[in-house]
Amino acid sequence: MTHPNTVTRAEWLEARRALLEQEKAHTKQKDEITKARMALPRVLLEKEYVFETEGGEVQLADLFKSRSQLIVYHFMYGPEWKAGCVSCSFWADSFNGLAPHLAERDTAFVAVSSAPMSMITSFKKRMGWDFEWVSSRPNTFNADFNVGFYPDRPDDSPMMYNFKEIEAAQMDEMHGTSVFAKGGDGSIYHTYSTYGRGLDITNAAYAYLDMTPAGRNEPSSGNPMAWVKHHDAY
Template sequence: MSLPHIVTRDEWLAARQDLLAKEKAATRARDELNADRRRLPMVEIDKDYVFEGPGGRASLPDLFEGRLQLVIYHFMFDPTWDNGCKSCSSFLDDIGHVTHLNVRATTFAAVSRAPIDKITRFKARMGWDVPWYSSFGTDFNHDFNVTLDESVKPMVYNYRSKDEHIEAGTGYYVENADQPFELPGVSAFLRDGDRVFHTYSTYGRGSELLTSTTAMLDITALGRQEEWEEPKGRMTGFGAQAGSLEMKYRDEY
């Protein structure tokens, strides 16, 4: 077993202070990256997707549950499977109290291609209470490049084509190219009245740190909605929906 070196307390403190400087630099770089992410343009959704949830049929705007933003976890659950993906299950296990997202005008939901009855059974078995919808029979998973099927459209995952993945050494993403297969991802959406916009999607390892409330808000167009964030004034213009977040926090609890 290889363990860290044993040193004196003073030596440890000096090394820790050196590392702290790197950590602070990484935090500042992450803040700049998050601001750049919030500056991304957005594209309007022009398809009328219809999902199946525990309460019946639902449109994409319905998934917002009246809030401004929606974060969807593309949960790997093929219609032929009896259970959901193990790594995706670990992701949902790590999701905290979604009320902390809700009070920031953001709804979290999972979407899979499996039929709703399979999703409902598996969700009950796992003890989850997050909203989870079926996209079975729709283009949703294909359009957001989490179901790869060359008979439907050319393969693209994490913004690379099949040939680009093979050239980059990430061909494992497309190694099952002879049959349809599922991959994970996270997508963020913004609602302005009845209009819905796609603001961000991340794939592969891009989702592995998103199980905290602040990290998930960092991938949205409105961010954490703190005064120090750039660009300024993102909540301006949303009127009463922005409201008092402190009051919403009390109301939702």
């Protein structure tokens, strides 16, 4: 880490005020992007999806509970995996406590993985998480929303991740977030999805690290997140 210059309080204040103007411009730009995101067109879902929960099978509509909006975190955890994805777990450490705040804004939240419910329940207990987490096994939800790349994909459509066609996936599952809305007649619409670094804004640890002099302090080559572990493994 290269240390910045040491200056007087007055000099620091001048530099901080200059940075504040950049931060304000960034906030205004972010607000405009949020408006554009809210104005995106939507796609009517015609396929029905059944999920496994701790209480039995439910449909996608049930995951909304009494809300009109649903946020889904696509958590990488497959049937053959020994544990949930380390990076996804890094994100999930920010999820506890979200539900009541989102519910107040008419929004439900759920994580979805292809691992069976027994594996999800066990790993969730190990991590000490209380957010809702369900299994998409054996439906095509993950593949349909471009986070599942399995040998038995349901059709010959090209594989896509982050809105680009890919010849091969790095793993059989990738992470992302998708958003859905329910109409007054019960119809469900896909309104938004984001993948890769589009999820950075939802990671509390990264948000705080970005305020520090060292920042994330990750390597510029290779896997920048190689340092991340499950929170009980540090």
